Amino acid sequence: MNKRLRWLLPLALATWLLSGRATLPRGATDAGRAPRLSPEYRDLTVPPNIAPLNVRVAEPGRRFRARLSGSAGRPLVVRGHGATLRFPERAWHRLLAANAGRDLTLDVFVRGESGWTRFASVRNHVAQAPVDSHLVYRWFRPTYTTNTPLGLYQRDLTGFRQTALVRSRSSGPRCVNCHAFADGRPDQFSFQARLTKGSLPMVLVAGGHPRTVDTRTQPGQKPAALTTWHPSGRWLVVSRNWIRQYFHQAGSPGRDALDAKSALALVEVGSGKTVDPPELNPAGYMPTFPCWSPDGRWLYYSRFKRFWPEEVTMPLAEQPRVRYDLVRTAFDPERAAFGQTETVLAARDVDRSVLQPRVSPNGHWLVVTLAAYGGFPVFCPQADLALIDLTRQPARAVPLEPTATTCRETWHAWSSNSEWLVSARKSDNGLLARPYLRHIAADGAVGKAFVLPQADPSYYDDLLYTYNIPEFVRGPVAVPERTLSRALGREDAPDPAEAETDL
Numbered sequence: 001m002n003k004r005l006r007w008l009l010p011l012a013l014a015t016w017l018l019s020g021r022a023t024l025p026r027g028a029t030d031a032g033r034a035p036r037l038s039p040e041y042r043d044l045t046v047p048p049n050i051a052p053l054n055v056r057v058a059e060p061g062r063r064f065r066a067r068l069s070g071s072a073g074r075p076l077v078v079r080g081h082g083a084t085l086r087f088p089e090r091a092w093h094r095l096l097a098a099n100a101g102r103d104l105t106l107d108v109f110v111r112g113e114s115g116w117t118r119f120a121s122v123r124n125h126v127a128q129a130p131v132d133s134h135l136v137y138r139w140f141r142p143t144y145t146t147n148t149p150l151g152l153y154q155r156d157l158t159g160f161r162q163t164a165l166v167r168s169r170s171s172g173p174r175c176v177n178c179h180a181f182a183d184g185r186p187d188q189f190s191f192q193a194r195l196t197k198g199s200l201p202m203v204l205v206a207g208g209h210p211r212t213v214d215t216r217t218q219p220g221q222k223p224a225a226l227t228t229w230h231p232s233g234r235w236l237v238v239s240r241n242w243i244r245q246y247f248h249q250a251g252s253p254g255r256d257a258l259d260a261k262s263a264l265a266l267v268e269v270g271s272g273k274t275v276d277p278p279e280l281n282p283a284g285y286m287p288t289f290p291c292w293s294p295d296g297r298w299l300y301y302s303r304f305k306r307f308w309p310e311e312v313t314m315p316l317a318e319q320p321r322v323r324y325d326l327v328r329t330a331f332d333p334e335r336a337a338f339g340q341t342e343t344v345l346a347a348r349d350v351d352r353s354v355l356q357p358r359v360s361p362n363g364h365w366l367v368v369t370l371a372a373y374g375g376f377p378v379f380c381p382q383a384d385l386a387l388i389d390l391t392r393q394p395a396r397a398v399p400l401e402p403t404a405t406t407c408r409e410t411w412h413a414w415s416s417n418s419e420w421l422v423s424a425r426k427s428d429n430g431l432l433a434r435p436y437l438r439h440i441a442a443d444g445a446v447g448k449a450f451v452l453p454q455a456d457p458s459y460y461d462d463l464l465y466t467y468n469i470p471e472f473v474r475g476p477v478a479v480p481e482r483t484l485s486r487a488l489g490r491e492d493a494p495d496p497a498e499a500e501t502d503l
Contacts (some may be wrong), residue, residue: 011359016458021393024109025065026349027107027116028116028118029114029118030118031118031119031120032120033043033109033120034120034122034436035056035057035058035059035108035120035122036057037055037056037108037122037448038100039053039451039453039457039460041122042123043124043125043155044124044125044448044450045127045438045447045448046124046125046126046127047127047130047437048126048127048128048132049093049096049133049157049158050096050157050158050437050453051089051156051158051453052089052092052453053124053136053420053450053453054084054454055457056084056085056458057080057085057108059083059110060112061083061110062111063079063086063110064079064082064084064109064110064111065105065109065111066078066080066085066102066108068095068105068106069085069104069105070095070099070102070104072096072098072099073098073099076095076332077087085108087121089159093133093158099126100128101126101127101128102124102126103124103125103126104125105119105123106122106123107119107121107124108122116353129417129418129420130213131157131415131419131437132157132417132472132474133156133158133473133474133475134154134155134157134186134472134474134476135435135452135471136154136165136179136181136189136470137152137153137469137470137471138150138152138176138467138469139153139465139467139468140465140466141464142431142432146269148170150167150176150263150375151164151168152164152167152191154175160453160454162456163224165477165481165484166203166484175194176192176193177225177468178192178224179191179192179469179471180236181471182233183361183416183471184416184418184472184474185473186473186474186477187205187206187208188206188207188233189205189206189477190202190227190229193488195488195489200214200216200250201488202215202223202238203487203488204269205484206233206269208297208478210479210483211487212487212488213267213274214272214274215238215265215267215274217274217275220456221240222238222242222261224236224238224239224265224267225238225240226238227290228290228291229292230297231294231295231296233269234269234333235268236267237264237265237266237267237290237292237338238264238267238268239262239263239287239289239292240262240263240264242259242260242313243258243376244257244259244314245257246314255378255379256380258315258322258374258376259288260313260314261310262287262375263281264276264281264287264290265277265282266280273480277338279329279338279341280299280301280329280338280341284304284306285303286303286305286306286375287302287303288302288303289302289355289357291357292359294359294362294363295363296331296332296333297330298329298331299328300357300359300366301326301327301328301407302327302354302375303324303327304322304323304353304375307321319373319374320373320405322353322373322374322375323347323348323352323353323354323373323374324347325345325347326343326346326354326357327341327344329342344388344395345388350370352370352372353370353371353372353375354368354369354370354397355368355369355370355371356377356410356411358412359414360414360418361414361415361416361417361418362418363390364391365387365388365389365390365414365440365444366387366388367385367386367388368385368386368388369383369384369386369409369410369412370383370385370397370399378410381408381430383408383410384399384409385409385421385423386399386400387399387400387440389444398444400421400438400446400449408433410423410433411469411470413469413471413472416472416474419439419441419442420437420438420439421438421439422435422471423435423436423449424436424468424470428460431466432463432464432466433466433467433468434451435452435470436451436452436491437449437450438450
C-alpha cells in the first residue's frame with residue numbers, strides 16, 4: 001500500500017462514520033417522551049438551505065448520541081460533544097436537499113448511570129422553498145448612558161459565518177443604523193450614520209459604489225431614519241423621527257421611548273434631491289414606518305393625529321393614548337407624485353397601535369406589529385406580529401401566534417420568495433432581541449418561529465448583544481468594510497481580519 005492510500009483510507013473511514021454509518025446504542029430503554037432540547041428545535045418548518053440546527057440535550061447523562069434521518073438520503077449519526085449535538089455541514093445540507101418537502105426525524109440517545117435511554121422522535125419539516133442566503137442586522141451591546149461599539153453585520157444563513165459591513169468605533173461614527181436594501185439586492189442599499197456634531201449623512205450604495213447624501217431639507221431638521229426603497233430603485237421614502245427616550249420609575253417596561261415629531265420625505269437616488277410631499281405630511285399628523293408595495297404604486301405607513309400642542313416635546317402623560325392607524329397613499333411613478341390616502345386598518349378596530357407594515361414581495365400579505373401603545377414598539381412589552389391578507393376586504397389582522405404572548409416581537413422582514421419571515425424577538429429573556437425565522441405558507445398558514453441557528457447551541461445563553469432590524473439579502477454584500485468607512489471620511493477602518501467570526 002502506497003503512502004497516499006495509507007492516509008486516504010482513515011479519512012474515508014472517518015467520512016463514512018460521520019455520514020451516518022456509526023453504530024447506534026442497542027438495547028436502550030424507552031424514555032416514553034421526547035428529549036428536552038435547547039434551542040427548542042421541534043415541530044418546525046425549516047428552509048432546505050438553512051445552517052445545521054445544532055442543539056444541546058437538556059437531559060442528565062454521561063454520553064450522548066443522535067440519529068437524524070429522512071425518507072431519502074443517508075442518515076447522520078453524531079456523538080455529542082458533552083450534551084451538544086453538532087451536525088457536519090456538508091452532510092447536513094445533503095440530507096436536507098434530499099428531503100425537501102418531507103419530514104426529518106431526530107432520535108436522541110443518552111447514557112446515564114443505568115445504561116442507554118432512547119427518547120421519542122423529534123420531527124421537523126423541510127420546506128421546498130429556500131430562504132435568501134444572507135441576513136443583515138445591526139448587532140450591538142445595549143447601553144443607556146454611553147456610546148457602545150456597534151455595527152451592521154451580515155450572516156450567511158447556510159452556515160455560521162458573520163461578517164462586518166461597517167462598524168462604529170469611539171474614533172469613528174457614533175452610530176450606524178436604519179439600513180435598507182433595494183429588493184434584497186446586496187449591491188444596492190443604504191444606511192444612516194451619525195458622525196461628528198452636525199454631520200448626519202445617509203450612505204447610498206448603488207452598483208457597489210457608496211456615496212453620502214444629506215437628506216435634510218432645512219437647517220435643524222432631523223435626518224433620515226427608517227427607509228424603504230422603491231422597487232424601481234429610483235426613489236427612497238424616509239421617515240424623520242424625533243425619538244425621545246425616557247425611563248419609568250417603576251414597573252414594566254422600564255426603558256421607553258416616544259416619537260415627539262415625525263415626517264416622511266421622498267429622496268431621488270440619482271441626484272440625492274429630497275422633498276417633503278404634502279400628501280404624506282398633512283397638518284397635525286405624524287407618519288412613520290414607510291413601506292412600498294411590490295408594484296411601487298402604493299406607500300404603506302403608520303400615522304396618527306397629534307392631540308397635544310406642537311410646542312410640547314415630551315407629552316409623557318399622553319403616551320398611553322397614542323395609537324397609530326395603518327394607511328396607504330397612491331404613487332404615480334411616471335410623475336413621481338403622490339395621490340389620495342386611505343385607511344387600511346384603524347387602531348380603534350384592533351385596540352392597538354398598528355406599526356411597521358411590511359408587504360410580501362408577491363403582494364399577497366402584509367405583516368404589522370400590534371403594540372399596546374405608541375410608535376416605538378421595540379420597548380413595548382405587548383408587541384406582537386399580525387398577518388393581513390391584502391386580497392380581502394376589509395382588512396383583518398390575524399396574530400401570528402395562536403394565543404396572546406409577550407414575545408415583544410418587532411422589526412420583521414420578508415424573504416424574496418414571500419415564504420419566510422424574520423423578526424427581532426425578545427421572548428428568551430425579555431430584554432435582548434434574537435433573530436427568529438418562520439415559514440409562511442401560500443395559504444397563510446404560519447409555521448413555528450425558531451431562533452437563528454448557531455454553531456454552538458448555547459451561544460445565546462450568555463450573549464449580552466441584541467439584534468436589530470434583520471433584513472434578508474439575496475447574496476453577500478461584497479462592498480468592503482474599508483470602502484464604506486472611507487465613504488464616511490474614515491481612514492481608520494478596522495482590520496478586515498477582525499470582521500469575520502464563526503458564531
